[in-house]
Amino acid sequence: MIDRDRGIAFTFDGRTYEGYPGDTLASALLAQGVHLMGRSFKYHRPRGVMAAGVEEPNALVGVGTGGRFEPNTRATDLFIYEGLKAVSQNRWPSLGLDIGAANSLIARFIPAGFYYKTFIGPPWLWKIYEHVIRQAAGLGAAPNAAEADAFEHRAAFCDVLVVGSGPAGLAAALAASEAGARVILAEQDIRLGGALLRDPATLDGLSALDWIAEAEARLKTLGARILTRTTAMGYYDHNQLTLIERRVEAGQTPGPGGLAQRLWRVRAGKVVIAAGASERPVLFSNNDRPGVMLAQAARSYRRRFGVLPGRRAIIATNNDDAYRTALDLAEAGAEIVAILDSRPLADSPICQAARAKFRAHLDARLVAALGSKRVNGATAVVAGRTISVEGDLIAVSGGFTPLVHLHMQAGGALDWNDAGGAFTPGAGRQGQISAGAAARREGLSEVLADGARAGGEAASALGFRSGTAREAPIAATAFDAPHHTLARFETAPGVNLKTAFVDTQNDVTAADIDLAWREGYRSVEHLKRYTTLGMATDQGKSSNILGLARLAAAEGRTVPEVGLTTFRPPFTPVTLGALAGEATGADMAPLRRTPLFSVHAALSPPWQPVGYWQRPRAYPRPGESLAAAGLREALCVRQSVGMTDISTLGKFEIVGPDAAAFLARICATPVAKLAVGRGRYTFMLREDGMVVDDGTLWRLDEHRYLLTSSTGGADRMPALLSYVRHILDPGLKVAFASVQERWGAVAVAGPGAAAVVRSLGLEPPAHMGLTRGSVDAGQVLVLAASYSGERAFEIYAPAHELTDLWRRLDTAITSEGGTTYGLEALELLRIEKGHIETGAEIDGRRTPGDLDLQRMLRGKGGYVGAPALARPALTDPQRLRFVGLEAVSGAPIPEGAMLLTKAAGRPHGHVTSAGLRLDGSGAGIALSLLKAGPERLGETLIAASPSRGRNVLVRVVSPVFHDPEGTRYRE
């Protein structure tokens, strides 16, 4: 399975090596005799490769450079490519000579949770400690560059999703496909086959590799979608799974399109979980040394990758499967120094075959590995007697842990198999069916049959005819039998518990678990959290059961009584880039543009984000500041005329004979008496009685209304309208639609506004009246409403015709000596006129009374929010209420400043909107919310902004500064 015709050059810690296509970084390095690949988290102990797949805890490297750098990448799950650059982690100055290894020397003083017991000094001292701890913690280097490549999301649907393409997965996929189900097969490896790539077999008369190829071809013919290098990371509600497809390896440059990874959101009818099982390590002293390897991994390296991981192998096992490793390694020329079998009895054919060739001990358990950067032997107890053996490889098998992660994520229960020392899938809750080794099936024929059964069951449960289901493949393999695991979790006598690692990456030893238990951290979750057991990047895949078993033994209870920590997504760690997909950076959130966006953009105005919208703040002339431009534009509106884009306002059309009754629910103001062709100011309440938005209501026809709201309100209003329509009053004959984007709108304001409207050939309506007309054959609606305090009109036109209208208006305005204006001027005009605004004075916590809107409330009630207004705290005169402020000195008032009665006092309120007089004085004015505000007119307060270092004396005044008689907008 390794293509030796072509070499691949890569570097590890700056040194160049050669490997071959099909190699993982781990296999390529092992082939080069490199066993030391990493350092552990806490003690910086030298670490080699323990596994051959995703469960690897030790051999973690940083891969790639710049925007492709991925720290903490498992060398066993990284297929090499030309130019691969890998570096070891958590060591200084080098992997071979690591100063941090000094931590090993003080290991006795820093057991589990040591940091909870020390560094309890004054806070400033902890700051210093923490700095040191943080530098020492963390595994890989932090990335420091922006993403170089692309990620995308895709959705897919299938009848049967099969996770894993080992013998069970392939048999399941074939059975389901043959029955007619649409199948997706996801395999995290680069090729299909799973355990078949490790163990030779004949299936249906073909070699394993030929059979896999034929199965793959058949599945494709039947229309199955096969995704390799794709991990099922999470099983969510209602049979939705997330798959992560790696299009390139970590650090590798993708092809055209630049796609690095793809996230699949798959909704399946049934899910066959054929994820396999992972082998467990064994607890003994220095069980973390390079050269200690899982027995199946050793076989993988030999069979699949053509690397002999050691010349003189010691095999330690509690099951039959590791004997196969002995036979395989021997076949490749390794010496099997000893087989140490912890069982009292082992008489399966495979054990007998191995015993005939090698020295095999029963009731034999490892005590210690010898050697530091590479093992050179081991000690063991055999039936109470200690023996020493030499060897450069210790292949261990502590039994098998079915990968029940997805089953559990889907809400499935677990059963416990005591002999195997394993949790197995119990009752499912969604559409999951576990098969093969994931369901603790052992022996190839059994696994194949189970896979075929699961695939057939999945298809028939969905209504596909199982009669057409295909027979399970017929296997022929030397040892087609269960493993006869006899799990024994207690350590052998003589094991130094301080170097017997349960969780190798996080350096959690058997002694740490015992300490945690002694101190009372006895729930499985306390144990995990106190010792960090199972919290490393391998997520406890190999350590979990060992830790639980030790805890259970201490408690005198069984493992299932002690319980298991919950498995949650992801099955293996997933890049944030893949999770985000396209929805990041510039596409993190939508950007909304008004129909006049390009007209504005041509003038390069400074923009103001308003929700997802962008609105021009002003149109500065060359060299003019934003503030000066805003002031100029506002003065121009007061003195002649201006126009501004108000397309973002919320606009709703309400139609039907019951439209008025419907609106009476929405609006807290009188609705019924509004005449056709007239409009009025209105506001809406939330159900708790707080003002939520304001706008204008227009009666276009007998049964047709237009309701406007603020820009922000446009996103809230549909839910309210829909709620009233469907839940509160479903019987009303009424329909509504948001026409926010259907209609664009331009406001024309100022003493010259009427002339501008006339110049378009339109008759300017009286204040709060409306007219319909056309401009250049385009239909327009003209509403006479004023936000600025001047005579003003809102001209509505279909969004696609708005640009033409704007240009016509621009010409007319210019000839009147007017200007376009932006939000700054809009604000200055609004504040001087004392109009409240959603997001400023309407802050979501104000009653109509607070905002001086009491007199406009509809007396009879019946609107949303009316009943809640009766609550006593809502009529408390000490509430924050709406008033105006003017600066005593005329200086600008800082917006957001607190209102104090004395310098060091607590706030009585705050400045909600700050502006200037446009009467030529330029004096600072503001709108505010002040405790008992209207009762305090004339009082002098401090508008204090300590965050900006500004204090301004202000006087409480009426909020209407401009034209309090309201004559100008009626002219």
Next chain:
Amino acid sequence: MPGAMKGYSALALLKGGFNGHKSWPRAWRAPEPKAFYDVVIVGGGGHGLATAYYLAKVHGVRRVAVLEKSWIGGGNTGRNTTIVRSNYRLPQMQTFLELSLKLWEGLSQELNYNLMFSQRGALLLGHSDSDMTRLAELGDSLLTNGIDAKRLSREQVARLVPLLDMSPDARFPVHGGLIQPRGGTARHDAVAWGYARAADALGVDVIQNCEVTGIDIQGGKTVGVQTTKGAIGADRVAICVAGDSSTVAAMAGLRLPIESHMLQAFVSEPVKPMINTVIMSRSIHCYISQSDKGEIVLGGDPDLYPSYSKRGIPMRIEEVAGQAIGLVPALSRLRMLRCWSGVTDMSFDGAPIIGKTPVENLYLNGGWCYGGFKATPGSGFVYAHTLATGAPHPANAPFGLERFASGATIDEAASGPQPQSR
């Protein structure tokens, strides 16, 4: 009788090193429940344990039991993003959370347990001039109420978090920020353990695997609880089970202004230090910090539908990942290692409920939404005061259950009578 608390210190650790750490006692005992207590606290999370501690420490009420149905600290205490701050806008929240923050500041020493309380600052980003004005308002409000806050320029933010995307073309460009320097993070599990150990040393019975199945009420008065370990009598029963408040309150016939929603959070694989403060943004609802272990800790909006499942929707996590990368582009190749969710007690104004219930001698502490962790010491402190004296502490007086009927809601997010996203 409770044993004397053995002091934790570097010296004690050194001694332990020479005896194989064999002499460390249990951090807290495992007592069987007694027949009667002055106060039974239902719920062994950080808040319940803190309440027990302050009852014993401040008020001398030592016949106290904390009943935990599972393992202490296993609810939202152990499921949050560990952020501690008091930079809220409403004065009621400020007063209460600042009381809490002040307690945090001496808590490791007080409990003789390193909570790794790390005042690395809580930074709110501003993405426009108007954001900056709103942040100034928040800062002004904090400073005039005696709480620390500092306005930061764009350049100051860039220096503080060098990996932030400072491009002016960013979707949410960074204009500056407001930092609460005394804000930061703490080790969440340690808070539960530290309070449990200290309360235990004062005689409090911390009883795990003891689920309350009923509340005994006689003549309108609460007289005790039924549990899986039998009946336990009590003068006062204190509910403190945020996430499950409705379930326990229902045992006394109460219906609360609470819905239970999921909030998810996740951490990346550990890397060397890259983010040295807590980053939050009001436009982008995600928050980012880095744990002392090196994991990037991320959270965002809740799932916004009622659920007790502790299984969140993947969409939310994907959204938070996108937002986090949008803020800190170098996060793209970090990998999500663990993801979890907690059941949050979403109250209907976004503020907690701490005080009496309509049932005599039955008290409620809940409705924490997703802001409970930072409040742990303060919550315990004022709840203990309320339980010991029968009247609220000034800091929790505004947080009574009656505020919904009176209209004096504390609506920090200003989004009304619904479970709120912010």
Next chain:
Amino acid sequence: MFLIACPHCGPRSQAEFVYERAEEAVAYPDGTPQETLAALYTRANPRDFAWELWRHAYGCRGWIRMRRHRTTHEIAEIEAVGARL
């Protein structure tokens, strides 16, 4: 993510829907203050099945009444409510 069988559109992803409120939480504008406060500020909030109102906000915009288990997320019953679309 849930698969919600919209009575109008068929099975659709939860991403298209908005949870609006528990059915018990409907407050009528003509209700008494007591009724309103009960609807706004008290909930049964059970751990098992409850009737809820959802809206197909990013689909047909219709309202749905469903009985959903709040721990397993099983949707046992679902029907359209409100005005005819």
